[in-house]
Amino acid sequence: MSLDNGMILRIDPELPTPVYRQIVDGLRIALVNGDLAPDQELPAVRRLAMDLGVHFNTVAQAYRELAQEGWLELRARSGARVKQRAEPPAADTRLDAIFARRVEELAAEAQAHGVPAARLAQQLRHILLKLEGK
Amino acid sequence: MTPDVDFRFLLLLITLTAALHFSPAVSRSNLFLGLTVDPQFKQSDAARRLLRAFRMGLWGSAVAAAILASTAGSLGWALALWAAGSLLCLAVARRGVSAHVVQTPSVREANLTAPAERMPGGLWAVALPFVALGALAMWAWLHPASLPQQLVLHSTFSGPDRFAVTRMGTVMALIGRAAFCCLILTGLGLGILHGSPRRASSGAAMEAERLFRRRILILMLMAEYFLICLPYIQLLKLPPIVHSVWAGAFMGLLGHRLLQLLSGGQGGERWVLRPQSAALDNRAADSHWKLGLIYFNPHDPAFLVEKHIGQGYTLNFGNPWCWVCLAAILTIPRLLAQL
Numbered sequence: 001m002s003l004d005n006g007m008i009l010r011i012d013p014e015l016p017t018p019v020y021r022q023i024v025d026g027l028r029i030a031l032v033n034g035d036l037a038p039d040q041e042l043p044a045v046r047r048l049a050m051d052l053g054v055h056f057n058t059v060a061q062a063y064r065e066l067a068q069e070g071w072l073e074l075r076a077r078s079g080a081r082v083k084q085r086a087e088p089p090a091a092d093t094r095l096d097a098i099f100a101r102r103v104e105e106l107a108a109e110a111q112a113h114g115v116p117a118a119r120l121a122q123q124l125r126h127i128l129l130k131l132e133g134k
Numbered sequence: 135m136t137p138d139v140d141f142r143f144l145l146l147l148i149t150l151t152a153a154l155h156f157s158p159a160v161s162r163s164n165l166f167l168g169l170t171v172d173p174q175f176k177q178s179d180a181a182r183r184l185l186r187a188f189r190m191g192l193w194g195s196a197v198a199a200a201i202l203a204s205t206a207g208s209l210g211w212a213l214a215l216w217a218a219g220s221l222l223c224l225a226v227a228r229r230g231v232s233a234h235v236v237q238t239p240s241v242r243e244a245n246l247t248a249p250a251e252r253m254p255g256g257l258w259a260v261a262l263p264f265v266a267l268g269a270l271a272m273w274a275w276l277h278p279a280s281l282p283q284q285l286v287l288h289s290t291f292s293g294p295d296r297f298a299v300t301r302m303g304t305v306m307a308l309i310g311r312a313a314f315c316c317l318i319l320t321g322l323g324l325g326i327l328h329g330s331p332r333r334a335s336s337g338a339a340m341e342a343e344r345l346f347r348r349r350i351l352i353l354m355l356m357a358e359y360f361l362i363c364l365p366y367i368q369l370l371k372l373p374p375i376v377h378s379v380w381a382g383a384f385m386g387l388l389g390h391r392l393l394q395l396l397s398g399g400q401g402g403e404r405w406v407l408r409p410q411s412a413a414l415d416n417r418a419a420d421s422h423w424k425l426g427l428i429y430f431n432p433h434d435p436a437f438l439v440e441k442h443i444g445q446g447y448t449l450n451f452g453n454p455w456c457w458v459c460l461a462a463i464l465t466i467p468r469l470l471a472q473l
Contacts, residue, residue, distance in 0.1 A: 008336055
């Protein structure tokens with residue numbers, strides 16, 4: 001994701017992660033960081049699918065998932081708009097455990113691929129600082 | 135073979151050969167004869183040698199076709215000879231380029247905040263030709279006595295050569311043909327606008343591509359407005375000078391617009407001050423192209439895609455809607471001819 005002349009969404013269909021998940025993740029990062037502001041119009045499903053070279057349903061599924069999370073408001077003619085999202089309630093212990101597990105899995109995967117622990121910690125710190133400073 | 139046919143055939147042959155001759159020059163900088171290469175390769179001696187051989191082969195095919203047409207008198211066979219010769223030259227040249235092909239990356243990108251693109255002039259500009267033709271049909275229906283005795287069905291450089299006695303059916307077929315041509319142009323315009331992927335997603339390359347698309351759409355709208363003049367000229371019995379002015383203005387404006395587009399290269403790449411090629415991703419991979427000319431990718435939702443050779447757009451034959459449209463384009467004129 002970059003801010004070079006607009007918000008660019010990147011996907012890689014050759015990665016093992018499903019394309020719709022990559023779209024959801026990419027959009028969610030932009031939404032959490034505030035790069036996509038409330039009331040911002042997102043491209044229509046067909047437009048985004050055309051530009052990414054994926055099926056319309058893949059983009060529609062990603063938009064629906066983000067709408068369920070409260071980030072987007074789906075509009076007639078397959079468009080979407082960023083919503084002013086209410087602060088979610090504090091995560092309970094079950095959710096805490098799920099995310100702790102996912103961070104652990106990510107750290108293990110990074111180590112397995114030769115990413116040094118210090119580099120990973122630096123990345124996490126950078127992300128947290130960015131989130132706190134938005 | 136009449137001199138008239140000879141001249142038209144030669145003109146067609148020269149136009150087609152010249153289009154293929156210049157097509158590598160107007161392709162994107164990372165495409166060479168329909169294959170993805172490093173932009174630096176196009177400037178190399180190896181590329182120049184391959185291009186020279188390709189162009190010599192093309193003109194050789196054209197000369198052979200012209201000789202066959204003038205000696206045997208078979209224009210169909212001459213055209214087939216030209217097409218076969220040109221395709222052979224292309225295949226041989228592409229074989230030479232294949233050693234320099236680079237892989238297209240798998241990463242794809244889209245701009246989420248780019249402003250939406252619309253038809254120049256909006257809905258009114260698109261609807262007006264159809265409204266004008268509808269009004270003409272209504273007028274013809276209400277004033278049959280004011281219609282000319284016969285209608286021109288076909289014209290050559292030396293003037294009209296085929297006529298039909300005016301009946302309401304032929305009048306409606308004349309207007310229907312113009313409406314159908316406008317419909318095809320509108321469909322292509324909408325296809326470019328909403329049914330084709332954007333290659334560049336940021337920077338000057340994206341701006342140039344938007345301008346290029348807008349100019350193509352203006353060209354199509356302009357062609358529609360010129361097309362609807364033809365039934366008006368005929369049915370309102372306007373003097374022949376109007377037809378001559380129409381033809382001159384049409385050719386002049388069309389030529390000017392085409393040259394303007396050609397000067398920009400594919401996607402307006404050359405309008406960017408510092409040449410900046412749009413990233414080609416693996417959906418435009420060479421494997422989806424047959425001889426660099428025909429695009430077939432059932433996994434790409436695009437209806438129209440940028441050509442790999444030359445300039446403009448071509449159909450994605452992997453999209454079933456493309457076949458539906460082709461069938462409609464081939465059958466509807468035949469149905470109109472029955473009127």
